[in-house]
Amino acid sequence: MPISESQAFEKVKETLVEALGVDDEEVTPQATLTGDLGAESIDFLDIVFRLEKAFNIKIPRGELFPDNILNNPEFVQNGKLTPTGLAQLKQRMPHADLSQFEQNPDVNKMAELFKVQTIVNYVVGKCN
Amino acid sequence: MRWIWIDRFEQFEPGRRAVAVKNVSLAEEHLHDHYEAYPVMPASLMIEGMAQTAGILVGQARGFKEKVLLAKIARAEFSELVLPGDQIAYEAVIESISPEAASTRGIVRRNGKEIGQVDLMFSHADQNRSGVKFPQENFVFTGQFERLIAPFLEGGHA
Numbered sequence: 398m399p400i401s402e403s404q405a406f407e408k409v410k411e412t413l414v415e416a417l418g419v420d421d422e423e424v425t426p427q428a429t430l431t432g433d434l435g436a437e438s439i440d441f442l443d444i445v446f447r448l449e450k451a452f453n454i455k456i457p458r459g460e461l462f463p464d465n466i467l468n469n470p471e472f473v474q475n476g477k478l479t480p481t482g483l484a485q486l487k488q489r490m491p492h493a494d495l496s497q498f499e500q501n502p503d504v505n506k507m508a509e510l511f512k513v514q515t516i517v518n519y520v521v522g523k524c525n
Numbered sequence: 526m527r528w529i530w531i532d533r534f535e536q537f538e539p540g541r542r543a544v545a546v547k548n549v550s551l552a553e554e555h556l557h558d559h560y561e562a563y564p565v566m567p568a569s570l571m572i573e574g575m576a577q578t579a580g581i582l583v584g585q586a587r588g589f590k591e592k593v594l595l596a597k598i599a600r601a602e603f604s605e606l607v608l609p610g611d612q613i614a615y616e617a618v619i620e621s622i623s624p625e626a627a628s629t630r631g632i633v634r635r636n637g638k639e640i641g642q643v644d645l646m647f648s649h650a651d652q653n654r655s656g657v658k659f660p661q662e663n664f665v666f667t668g669q670f671e672r673l674i675a676p677f678l679e680g681g682h683a
Contacts, residue, residue, distance in 0.1 A: 439596040442648070446620075
């Protein structure tokens with residue numbers, strides 16, 4: 398069912414407020430899930446469940462939050478993503494903005510890729 | 526000592542909803558210190574009672590294949606104290622369930638009156654995201670728990 402970006406943002410914001418117990422104002426487009434909003438691994442699962450309900454979509458495991466990249470030695474070496482790893486990430490996360498991350502693909506900075514806007518882009522793509 | 530905080534299932538709809546009751550007795554050890562002068566059922570143990578009710582509901586829905594572990598308490602609110610002599614009823618409803626996790630919402634009643642809401646998230650240990658491996662045998666669902674729901678299931682697991 399088609400949805401505008403601002404409608405999607407409002408619903409995503411509501412979802413994150415419920416799942417993470419943060420205030421409305423904290424949920425800005427560039428806020429990172431783990432850094433700014435304090436999300437932990439179990440919260441990611443909660444977020445996926447609630448998004449499925451809110452937008453009436455199915456989110457296959459690993460589609461919104463890709464797994465199996467960090468534990469693959471082909472993709473990660475010396476704490477950074479290899480070119481193969483980066484390519485794999487780009488393919489699995491068309492909804493994320495990788496421009497900054499590309500310049501220094503440090504594994505520890507990967508969490509910063511998961512921003513509110515990333516989720517909004519994903520649901521808009523799924524609904525339209 | 527058995528870590529079991531529900532006495533009996535009153536209703537069990539596989540894959541959907543369950544109600545279990547727990548009788549609060551002055552003879553229970555945890556009440557002797559909580560509190561000595563005024564025994565009350567600790568809220569943490571009521572959350573555990575709901576977790577056991579919901580956890581069994583979730584586990585049975587997937588044939589007890591995975592180890593169902595309580596991962597997140599999304600909401601736990603109580604509006605009244607529960608005292609010795611009361612009967613607590615935990616009503617748990619499955620909201621969503623997938624191979625990796627499940628979420629439930631629940632109502633806690635004291636002698637029939639609604640006094641609490643407890644919403645939980647469970648993780649299915651063997652399907653967890655971090656790839657951590659757990660021991661082979663299912664240490665979560667021992668025979669004790671299965672006996673509780675046996676009366677509601679036709680000839681074993683649904």
